[in-house]
Amino acid sequence: MRKKSIAIAAALMLGTALPTMAQAQAAKTITGGFDVGPGGLPKNFNPMVATAGFTWLNTYFEPLILWNAGLTELEGGLAKSFKVSPDQTTFTFELVKETWHDGKPFTSKDVKFTLDLARNKASGSLFVARLSEIASVETPTDSSVVIKLSKSNGSFLAILSQLMILPEHALSAIPAEQIATNTWWSTAPIGTGPYKFKRYVTDQYVEMAADEDYRGGKPKVATLINRYFENPAAAVAALRSGEIQFTYVEPDDAAAFKGNNNFKVIEGGSFVVNYLGFNQKLPLFKDVKVRQAIMYAIDRNAIIDSLYGGAAKPANCGYTAANLVPDGLEPYAYNPDKAKKLLAEAGWDKINGNKPITLLTYYGSPQAANVMAAVQSMLAQVGVNVVPRVVDTPTYNGTVYKEGTPDWNAFPMIFAGLQNGPNPASINPGLNKSQLPPAGFNTMRIEFDELSAAFDTALAETDQSKVEGAWKNVCKVMNKDLPWGTLWVANRYGVASNKLKDFTWVPAPAGGPFAQHPERWDIQ
Incomplete structure (x- = not known):
């Protein structure tokens, strides 16, 4: 308060005009790591090819x-x-x-x-x-x-x-x-949202300016900046130093911010099921007994307790909404002896033996590395030798979505996530045989007739009294046939400076788009 008084006094002594309220409003800037973490998709400007990053894209589209x-x-x-x-x-x-x-x-x-x-x-x-x-x-x-x-x-x-x-x-x-690779997206895009694209400084940041004529009202902040970071740790350091006012954080960092009056921890269910994908173009995982063995070999509760701090819950099909998950699902409780027995029955020694199997992922956080190391260790104990490989999102997408005949051995297994809500139909593109790339997200090339038929029935159901039952059937088929090895749904965290006012971030799939109303965001 004293510094502010001195500044005012100096301005009066020098005859300098004090800034008007409008000028003060015009100077406001919010800077964030809006593409940090699993809900972001850094350096992607084309929403038609986006699998995440909508928190930022929705500020102008x-x-x-x-x-x-x-x-x-x-x-x-x-x-x-x-x-x-x-x-x-x-x-x-x-x-x-x-x-x-x-x-x-x-x-x-x-x-x-x-x-x-x-x-x-x-x-x-x-x-x-x-x-x-x-x-x-x-x-x-x-x-x-x-x-x-x-x-x-x-x-x-x-x-x-x-x-x-x-x-x-x-x-x-x-x-x-030529649309997908056109420079328009990162140089001169125009939308209808509350902020206008101003500039992109390659690999560093994107800057937006308020659209004063926006139908939802003139944005309270003049400038929005989306900073890029190599990893969540770098973003957290920038948040602590005051360089940015918001970022996604890992659970350990979220715990460290709790109780700090300078920040607000935003916590919520991710609505994303993490899973192991089994490439069906390879003979490795054709036998359901192999897929079952992998599930029994992983102690999911131990990973949830030790690496997620309990802030996750097991998933036994592609979604976890209580009204859509039927009773009687196989819980695939940790049972390494049963896993070994199933592998023996499937003839795993002849199918693969102890040859290394690449476990590809785009999750590059320290937490994800620990999770994959735990999965690797648990699978090794039953005779399945996986080797984690972490790549950036563009490399991952280029590998698994490739048309024609990709190198199937480049991604025999994946550790990934797909949103499971708020509408369960959102997982259909990842599992239905009609959704093979490049049209859909069925990157594991799953062509299970019963599963696809269950999805088609649920999607076509117009009788509201039967909708939940149709989706419960999808869940049953997923749990029985294991097109994916579904693991868990974890909580997701963001941390915002208490200088932000009326700021909304939804810790859920792909960053949205959700009604987060950037035009209402404000900063002291």
């Missing part, structure tokens, strides 16, 4: 609809209202009145353009398979869109919640096959 911050229901984004036909084949959206950051009007033509581009395989979009059931996109007026599907799809709204709407006038002249 927007979807038609998105989940609220509590992940309990969908609300309007660029659509002010939406209606769904009883058979879940016709979706009608009334659009907000908004302009793109270059002043051009946002209209239904932009929505149709985005949907057409996202369904075009040449664009590199990860939405191709997920939007394949669209039969037509109609634009009866500039402010209304009608999407018709060829069959019922209970997950369609959840899919749209991750599809950022793009400007037709800025991108339509670029050939679809």
Whole structure:
């Protein structure tokens, strides 16, 4: 307070004008590590190929609809209202009145353009398979869109919640096959969100400026900066020193910040199931007994207690919502003797013996390294020799999503995560045989007929009294056939400086997009 008084006195003595409230507001900046951790995707600017990083992308791009911050229901984004036909084949959206950051009007033509581009395989979009059931996109007026599907799809709204709407006038002249690698994304992108893209300093940071005409109100902070860090530890150091005001943190760091009045620890379920993926293009894991043995060989409770500090819970199928998980699932409790017996019955010595098997992952944190070391040690005790290999996300994606005939031996096993909520249909792209890359996320090339049929039935169910039962059946099939070795769902943590006000971060899948309202964020 004394320093502030001295500064005011000096200004008066020198005849210097004191800053107005508007000037003080204009000087506000929030800097964060918004792409640190599993919810981020550093240096990716194209939302059509993003598997994470939506916390940041959603500051300048927007979807038609998105989940609220509590992940309990969908609300309007660029659509002010939406209606769904009883058979879940016709979706009608009334659009907000908004302009793109270059002043051009946002209209239904932009929505149709985005949907057409996202369904075009040449664009590199990860939405191709997920939007394949669209039969037509109609634009009866500039402010209304009608999407018709060829069959019922209970997950369609959840899919749209991750599809950022793009400007037709800025991108339509670029050939679809050149879209993915075009420099537009990192040099001059325009969106409709509360912040405008200002600059990207290669490998260092991205800077945004407030859109003063944003329909949700003028942002309270003039500038947002997304800093890049090599790892969470570096981001934590920057947070402690005051260089940034927010970052994702590992559980150990979260514990260290608790009780510190200068910071707020944000904790919540990740809604991401971590799993071991078994490449079905290789003979190693064709026999379900091998997959079962791997599950019995891993002491999940010990890992959860020692490495997650108890802040996780075992997952015995692809999601953990209590109303969707049936009774009677096999818990795959730790039993190394049973694992050895199953491997012997499967003829593991002849299938592989003690040859090393690469365990590929994009999780590069110290905690993930400890988890994989524990898994490696436990599997070694039953005669399965895995060797962890950590790569960055672009390298990982380039390896597992490659079209044609990739090097299957480059990823015989993976340690990964896929969001399991708030809509269970979100795991369909990772497991259904209709979702093989590049169209979907089925990187392990799982083509299990019973599993795919269970997914198709659940997605098509329009009778709300039967929906939960259909998803429980998916869970049963996953638990029985083990397309993945599902491990656990861990809590996720962020730490924010107490200088931040009205700041919202949702510790959940991919960073959103969720209704986090960046225009309301403020800093003292």
